[in-house]
Amino acid sequence: MHSNPRAAARFIGVLFLTALIANGIGSELAESTTDRTVILVGELLELLCGAAVVGVGALTYVVFRDWSPGLATGYLGFRITEAAVNAIIVVSTLTAAGLPQEYRDVLLAQRYQAQLVYIFVFVFGAAVWYVLLHRMRAVPRFLTVWGLGGVAILLVGALFDLFGLHIDMLLYGLPLGVNELVLGVWLITRGFTPPARATPEPV
Numbered sequence: 161m162h163s164n165p166r167a168a169a170r171f172i173g174v175l176f177l178t179a180l181i182a183n184g185i186g187s188e189l190a191e192s193t194t195d196r197t198v199i200l201v202g203e204l205l206e207l208l209c210g211a212a213v214v215g216v217g218a219l220t221y222v223v224f225r226d227w228s229p230g231l232a233t234g235y236l237g238f239r240i241t242e243a244a245v246n247a248i249i250v251v252s253t254l255t256a257a258g259l260p261q262e263y264r265d266v267l268l269a270q271r272y273q274a275q276l277v278y279i280f281v282f283v284f285g286a287a288v289w290y291v292l293l294h295r296m297r298a299v300p301r302f303l304t305v306w307g308l309g310g311v312a313i314l315l316v317g318a319l320f321d322l323f324g325l326h327i328d329m330l331l332y333g334l335p336l337g338v339n340e341l342v343l344g345v346w347l348i349t350r351g352f353t354p355p356a357r358a359t360p361e362p363v
Contacts, residue, residue: 166352168219168223168352169223169347169348170347170348171219172216172347173345173349174344175212175213175219176212176216176340176343176344177341177344179212179216180337180340180341182205182206182212183205183206186201186204186205188202189202189205190253199253199257200254200257203250203253206246206249206250207246207250210242210243210250213239213243213246214239214243216239217237218236218239220236220289220292223352224296227296231288231295232292234288235285235288235289235292238282238284238285238288239285241285242278242281242282245277245281246278249274249278252270252271252274256271276322279314280315282314283315283318287311289307290311291304291308293307297353298352299346299347299352299353300346303339306339307336307339310335310337310338310339311336313332313335313336314332314335316332317331
């Protein structure tokens with residue numbers, strides 16, 4: 161790892177928690193009212209989430225690129241894609257806020273479909289993230305196993321939604337959400353554990 165993995169881990173932990181909280185609050189604000197000011201605040205929080213996830217990807221790439229360049233690059237790519245889909249969600253929501261109800265309903269339905277796309281991008285990125293941490297033994301194994309289990313549950317729930325069996329996203333997203341909260345706090349307080357005998361992968 162690079163010279164100060166603990167400092168990088170703290171920044172990643174802060175950004176991790178920022179993305180998690182901003183996305184949760186922002187989505188709730190945007191979907192719970194027709195007040196344009198509240199919707200705007202919610203969408204600004206979702207944009208903050210998008211910026212935070214790119215920051216997580218970039219810092220992860222810097223820390224792990226010498227040890228696992230393929231996974232580090234792949235993770236950064238997924239996080240950039242995730243932020244782009246998030247921006248589409250924000251634009252569609254802000255556009256809907258200024259339209260008559262019937263047109264607003266159409267765009268909000270598109271928002272829901274875009275959220276499913278977002279979840280699938282997020283799932284693949286999260287899988288790469290936890291595999292990377294697991295291989296590098298950068299955090300305790302229970303966190304990576306828990307994370308991968310949460311990713312699997314999230315993927316199954318999203319697939320049910322995709323094929324018409326609508327389930328509250330909070331239910332199938334909760335295991336991974338709690339894991340990310342714990343992981344964020346762990347990274348801030350404990351940082352990464354440098355691999356004892358690992359050698360960098362060839363580029």
